[in-house]
Amino acid sequence: MKFRSIEGEQRYDALLRVASRTVVGLDFDGTLSPIVDDPAQAHIHPDAPDVLVELAEEVAAIAVITGRPARQALDLGGLEEVGDILQAAGKELFVFGQYGNERWSSGRRRILGARPPRGLATFERDLPRALRTAGAADAFVEDKGLAVAVHTRRLPDADAAFDRLLPPLRELARVHGLVLEPGRSVIEVRSAGSHKGMVVQRLSAVLDAEGFLFAGDDLGDVEAFEALDDLEKQGMAALRVCSASHEESALIGMSDVVVHGPAGVLDLLQTFARDARARR
Structure with a gap:
């Protein structure tokens, strides 16, 4: 250490x-x-x-x-x-x-x-369009029950996809009353x-x-x-x-x-x- x-x-x-x-x-x-x-x-x-x-x-x-x-x-x-x-x-x-x-x-x-937070179901409904618009339609989406995580690690340029997705997903989370938590090649959206x-x-x-x-x-x-x-x-x-x-x-x-x-x-x-x- x-x-x-x-x-x-x-x-x-x-x-x-x-x-x-x-x-x-x-x-x-x-x-x-x-x-x-x-x-x-x-x-x-x-x-x-x-x-x-x-x-x-x-x-x-x-x-x-x-x-x-x-x-x-x-x-x-x-x-x-x-x-x-x-x-x-x-x-x-x-x-x-x-x-x-x-x-x-x-x-x-x-x-x-x-219980799952309000807004999560509608966020998930709008998520595919946001992924397509950002050129990351193939990102792996993980449903955690109380949150949704979008993983870019499997995409050809994970870092670039992450950078493209961060602003629109942050705005989409805000619209649905949720918070966004960035991590290592993953963007998680959950309740506050x-x-x-x-x-x-x-x-x-x-x-x-x-x-x-x-x-x-x-x-x-x-x-x-x-x-x-x-x-x-x-x-x-x-x-x-x-x-x-x-x-x-x-x-x-x-x-x-x-x-x-x-x-x-x-x-x-x-x-x-x-x-x-x-x-x-």
Whole structure:
């Protein structure tokens, strides 16, 4: 791992001092799983379950906070099995899907979710025309139930298609009372009801946390980093981890630690667990 400054190292040390009262929040795509052309094939890194189990012994709780539907994250990550192990050890795993609009925990074992937002059905009705007009009719459209994601990764020039689509889809989302969330070769449209920063704030309060580590990789994680800024001002220890890649660097300037992809994230989490154990 690479600390961006001496302040990053100091924040890491401060978090170690309150490790047993720390919540670890993790994005899924690009953080726990690699970015792949087919979202349905984005399985969790093979080392992740063992690392999460090891980490759980040293922290208060672990939460996966993702734009994916919670059921997808559970299945692609084998997270129900991880949750079983953590629950038996007296720890809890949380999964927040669709930016917090869906919730699952290893203690409750069922997904609680909201209804699809108003305007989503009419947005989907108007979407094909917008794609054709932007010369991206072959973009892969993923229906998430509470959101719609338009993927440009499979198109011949993914970056150019993304740039062409962003303005018209932002306007179309506005017309239908929705918000747009850009990511790595993907544009997601959803309700304005929740975001990852709200999940971070809520979890820290409910669990009476003294520290919070969040790892993410793209623009959908900005609000989570900003929430850590606010919590830090209130006296909480906080660490912002960027899972960087050659495709996306939006979080680097906001981060305390930069690692390379899921393997780097897991290496950091394992190091944190071992450092925390050594300080007990």
